[in-house]
Amino acid sequence: METEIKKIVSFICDYMKENEKVVVAVSGGLDSDVVARLCVKALGKEKVKLFMVLQDDMDERHINNGRNLAKDLELELSEIDMRGLNVEIIKRLMEGDPETGFSTNNLLDPSRAKCSLRTVLLSSYQDKGYFVAGTSNKTEAELGFFLPFGDNLAHFKPIVHLYKSEVRNLAQAIGTAPEVIFQPASAGFWKGQEDLEDIAYWIYNNGPIPAGTRFTGEDDKKVLEIKKHLTTEVVDNCIKDILFQKDKNQIAAELQIPVAIVEGIATIMKQAGNTKNRELLKRLA
Incomplete structure (x- = not known):
């Protein structure tokens, strides 16, 4: 350090x-x-x-x-x-x-x-x-x-x-x-807000949450189930493994999380990457 x-x-x-x-x-x-x-x-x-x-x-x-x-x-x-x-x-x-x-x-x-x-x-x-x-x-x-x-x-x-x-x-x-x-x-937007909970909602939603989106009580329960598997280290290691192109089932097994969470994080990363690539292409044009 x-x-x-x-x-x-x-x-x-x-x-x-x-x-x-x-x-x-x-x-x-x-x-x-x-x-x-x-x-x-x-x-x-x-x-x-x-x-x-x-x-x-x-x-x-x-x-x-x-x-x-x-x-x-x-x-x-x-x-x-x-x-x-x-x-x-x-x-x-x-x-x-x-x-x-x-x-x-x-x-x-x-x-x-x-x-x-x-x-x-x-x-x-x-x-x-x-x-x-x-x-x-x-x-x-x-x-x-x-x-x-x-x-x-x-x-x-x-x-x-x-x-x-x-x-x-x-x-x-x-x-x-x-x-x-x-x-x-x-992010400090309201009392009790936590990034890991927000990330869990993103995983459940397969991407950022558009304003005005409404979740049911059943949706919220499923999000909390996702959040139970998340720690800062789990999210970081999942991102690293995806970047190294590891198999999603191998990542899930090593991190002891459902494959659906790995797939959700990969989808979010792909969307973020597409945005970055569009910004890069515009700068190079």
Whole structure:
């Protein structure tokens, strides 16, 4: 891990010029904590800006984690109050474009608008001369587990080559607090949200969940059965094995999970890969 930290620090130093500054959107989660620490280690605290978006239904522990991170790094944490604005955005979309089906009455439209608001703030910091350090990891990248015009946007991504389980290992070496390392991974859209549960829904749905999708009680039971088999390590190892083109039955046997889960993750990866390939082809055209 020390070798990996040195490699990432070198990457950040090579990317940033001497007079440039970086901004990190702190969420109270593992990835942003690690990225913030790496940026400070590489550039010094005088060149790193931290901010946190305050939104409705946030878990208090995430807010406390962000504040403790800033205190640990001896940096000021700018807390930007955006509560209520996500619902207002969806209301305006409903008024201006009633045909598309935006709604404040489903879970996903207002929740994903929270991520859109973070993008607005990052764009505004960028306009003030800051470079945006992304917090996506390889697990998210391979699954397409992000909003393309949300948390996927950044100037550079220091940990995008590391699986989530590898980020946890690195976090222990770089000084991240145990309560951050071992908390359930979450986008923080609502209290109790967990990434593994979201991934279970994606597996059940064979891809990302379109806003407005409704699941029955029977659907929810089946999703919970999928979630019982999932850990960060299981998801990471399944992705690795699929990338190495291992047989799906062999993967299932080695990870002790149903073949249907392997097939579901493979389908999600294929969809994410198709999106990345389209973006690449457009750039090369």
